[in-house]
Amino acid sequence: MIKALTAATAAVAILIPGAAVAATGPATRARAYTASAEEIANPGRGFFTYSETHLYAGGDGYLPLIKDDLVAARTGEARTLVFRIFYLERYRGTDTIAAADLNLIRADFATARAAGVKMVVRFAYTATDDADAPVARVLKHIGQLGPILAANADVITAVQAGLIGRWGEWYYTQNFARAEDRRKVLNALLAATPASVPVQVRTPGYKRTLAPSNARVGIHNDCFLAGDDDYGTYTGDDRDWLARQGAATLVGGETCDVSARSGWPTARAEMAAYHWTYLNPSFNTDVLGSWGDEGLAEAARDLGYRIRLTSAVLPATTRPSVRVTAKLTLINEGYAAPYANRPVRLTLTAAGSARQTVTVPADLRTWAPGRPVTLTVSFTAPRQAGAYRLALALPDPSARLASTPAYAIRLANTGLWDAATGANALNATLTVTR
Incomplete structure (x- = not known):
């Protein structure tokens, strides 16, 4: 006994x-050890701060990032990511990006670094129509932007393939009807950026066609939960394919329209199934509002890693x-x-x-x-x-x-x-x- x-x-x-x-x-x-329910400002994940800027033909439109705003978003709202879309309207018809404009872009990366945040970056030529640039010109621009991306790889969470079509979303386009031309853009971005930087394409179909075995290539879904197929994001067995990808495959994006699928139960299930790392908290507000405070709080906590x-x-x-x-x-x-x-x-x-x-x-x-x-x-x-x-x-x-x-x-x-x-x-x- x-x-x-x-x-x-x-x-x-x-x-x-x-x-x-x-x-x-x-x-x-x-x-x-005791668990915390707090939303944590961990690097490279979560709701992001949206920003865009323009290089218009008239020389105006460039709005630089502001350090204090980024610090406030990181410390007050746990937003460690900045989505930054650079519109290159001025260069649709010009091969060479001016040194002064490259310096503006370079300065934004310095601001992000000083603020303690990372960036999701996209370049595009238009937000209003399908007038992008010819293939050869796009490749020259990537060559000029590449050194900036490489020098700042440590503060880049992802480069979205961009550059093609309205908003750089690879759809409404004058110059990229051929898959081979899209492959040239993707390959040029992969070559211009270090191996540590993921490059995201707009749909699973693009990755499956252009870079099926490249682990660096992720997905950005900019019509998450819209309609039955996220407005053309998915075709065939794309959903099953995406769910089978590794949990470190970088997936992120934004919602765009209310649908029968856009409520919180489906949102939570799909973000978990497809391993979402980041999301736009400012668009679509009708979709996001339908999730309620509890859904938004859970998404803020659980996007990416925890x-x-x-x-x-x-x-x-x-x-x-x-x-x-x-x-x-x-x-x-x-x-x-x-x-x-x-x-x-x-x-x-x-x-x-x-x-x-x-x-x-x-x-x-x-x-x-x-x-x-x-x-x-x-x-x-x-x-x-x-x-x-x-x-x-x-x-x-x-x-x-x-x-x-x-x-x-x-x-x-x-x-x-x-x-x-x-x-x-x-x-x-x-x-x-x-």
Whole structure:
């Protein structure tokens, strides 16, 4: 009877959050973490800030991005994405984009960087008719815009293929009747941008025809939930095909008209099934209004990824330079996996300047929604005695952004986020004693 009671007591001790786990060698501690229902301003996902600007033939129309507005949207409304459409009306009949106009475009990327946001970018020639530019001219323009895109790849969530037809949506067009010409534009954009930048096309059909095996090519659906086929977005088995794509395939867009399908139950089901990462919150207002406050709040929380830490078994005490192991379990509660990988780091920080960083093997692009992920990492404890606070950091992969908290991932937990460092405290300490 005594033996049975002792075993039961030990089992309970292991399961209580914060209780030390008895073991030979370094002691460990198990912890559980509380979920947050808060909308989180994580980079590259969610409702975006819409913006457009024009390079009219008369030289007017360019409205630059405003840093303070973008910061206010990010900090006040959790909008970390800016959709930016650049209309190139002035260049439908001209091969060379003026240096001054390229500098205007370049300055907008600098503004986005300073504001701590990322961009979804599209170029187009018209918002009013089908008068786009000839194929050869479009390719020359891509060649001139490419260096700007490449230099700012770290603040670009996606480049939409654009450039063809009214609004750059590849439909009403004077110059692109042939699929081969559309392929030239898509291939030129893929070549002009780094491999880290997704390029989105307007429909699944375009990807299936032009780049079926290219994981970089995503979809932007700009008539989400309209009619039976999203106004021509889907044909045949496109829906089934899209649902089978990886959870890191970048999908986003906007609604455009009320239909029998545009209510919240269908919206939620399809955003989850097709792994939506971003959405326009300002169009169509009739569709979005029909979702109600609860639907809009859920969409704002769950678009893209939403990574929550559920539990951890962490080293608690050890001798200097001894091998220890940390195990963390997380779950993605969003609609999509992160579209890009980034570092996962366990940090140990003691009083003064003592600090150690441990790289945790992981690929965030495989963190599909609803499936727990357990990360295990073994490392050598610090040589210097002390009490080391443990934290989990998921910084931006770009060296230019890695130290900027606005570009780090915040876990969907209460009481963990450190806005000053961009790391998530694990509320645990590793004590190293001699």
